[in-house]
Amino acid sequence: MERRRADIIAETLEERICDGTYPDGERLDEVRLAESFGVSRTPLREALQKLALSGLVEQLPRRGVFVRQPGPVELMEMFEVMAEMESVCGRLAAGRISDEALAELDAANAECRKAVAAQDADAYYLENERFHHIIYRESGNGFLAQETGALHRRLKPFRRMQLRLRGRLPQSMSEHEQIVAALRAGDGPAAADALRAHVAVQGEKFRFLMARLKSAAE
Amino acid sequence: MERRRADIIAETLEERICDGTYPDGERLDEVRLAESFGVSRTPLREALQKLALSGLVEQLPRRGVFVRQPGPVELMEMFEVMAEMESVCGRLAAGRISDEALAELDAANAECRKAVAAQDADAYYLENERFHHIIYRESGNGFLAQETGALHRRLKPFRRMQLRLRGRLPQSMSEHEQIVAALRAGDGPAAADALRAHVAVQGEKFRFLMARLKSAAE
DNA sequence: CGTGCATTTTTTGTATACAAGGAGGTTGAC
DNA sequence: GTCAACCTCCTTGTATACAAAAAATGCACG
Incomplete structure (x- = not known):
């Protein structure tokens, strides 16, 4: 069903955000995360956009994505x-x-x-x-x-x-x-x-x- | 706020799907749409993923995205x-x-x-x-x-x-x-x-x- | 003439290269 | 000494190039 790398990454990141591995306000660096997952920026960006739409991260244009824990x-x-x-x-x-x-x-x-x-x-x-x-x-x-x-x-x-x-x-x-x-x-x-x-x-x-x-x- | 091409494209496509320009089941060809918008496949793919998450299109891995009008x-x-x-x-x-x-x-x-x-x-x-x-x-x-x-x-x-x-x-x-x-x-x-x-x-x-x-x- | 397999071709998924915009630092002027 | 403007570097956004997988086509065989 979901065999795309991007989806797997999104799932992993979602878990990490929910369990507090990434605290509120943390910037998620595309290149660093891409490295750590052993993929290029492309699938990682797709994963981040997915998270942005679920509301777990905020995406400031040209500034990056930030973990957004609900207050x-x-x-x-x-x-x-x-x-x-x-x-x-x-x-x-x-x-x-x-x-x-x-x-x-x-x-x-x-x-x-x-x-x-x-x-x-x-x-x-x-x-x-x-x-x-x-x-x-x-x-x-x-x-x-x-x-x-x-x-x-x-x-x-x-x-x-x-x-x-x-x-x-x-x-x-x-x-x-x-x-x-x-x-x-x-x-x-x-x-x-x-x-x-x-x-x-x-x-x-x-x-x-x-x-x-x-x-x-x- | 949203100055990314991908977001503008997503908005446009959403409108077209809602007003019936693209009928149910229609396959949305990445390269053709990219051409028609005058952009590369990258922002277009991002737009399609956005639509997939809103449920307006279905994304079959390795097969393409299809308009999915609610029955x-x-x-x-x-x-x-x-x-x-x-x-x-x-x-x-x-x-x-x-x-x-x-x-x-x-x-x-x-x-x-x-x-x-x-x-x-x-x-x-x-x-x-x-x-x-x-x-x-x-x-x-x-x-x-x-x-x-x-x-x-x-x-x-x-x-x-x-x-x-x-x-x-x-x-x-x-x-x-x-x-x-x-x-x-x-x-x-x-x-x-x-x-x-x-x-x-x-x-x-x-x-x-x-x-x-x-x-x-x- | 139909069916099944192999090849080709198209299309998606991913990587890399390039461009543009912003953040921060440094230098110069007041 | 301080403020501001400019320049540089870093990050994001976009384009292109490459790889892999699925669909389509053609060929051979039954």
């Missing part, structure tokens, strides 16, 4: 949108979800429960991701599922963080169960509210983390 | 998402909108009314666009406003179409007034419902147009 304000905005989109997915899915998908959700939740028992936040996140993607898909709207998935991906590192807060795992777990209950009942508004709250609380927790990090830095 | 199903999906996003904008805006913005909405509506009286669908669409963008902005969420605007832009040619249906202009007008009333009252749910319905009806009208075109072609 606190933008992050909260993104979490708000994420909450709303998941909410919409849930509302639509409530009327369209199949029995098989409900079983899948149960299975994912069972795995989540195991992870909670094992206090394994990473494993929890993995299954949590599966859980959410099932709902996106069951919205019955491929375009919505894709867009929601894209935003989910972009917020991934930040969503993960807040799971490490004490007591968050069991709380998230119970929210998941409420969501499934609403979906099983075919109650659109309830599913919408439950999902919106579920994601909104993630934003809140994350905000709290940010504030703590900031005050710790001072 | 009826995908279009309806996009309209559904559009309706939901506008709805969210409206709900948020109801609690955040300023008096100045309300005045702007009134002004835009006044212009719309003039266009209705003049039976000028183009003028109507112009002011209609302004109307909606004010609401996006007043959602108070820059990220949401940007994403909603992007989708609006993509659906633009299809939104325009349905305005030419008989009786649609006055109907749309009255919907606008309901929306402003809900926003002025600070009634989030009402604004959300009004906006969702307003956009959803566009999707419906558009679907009707599609069906008619299709049957006419047979």
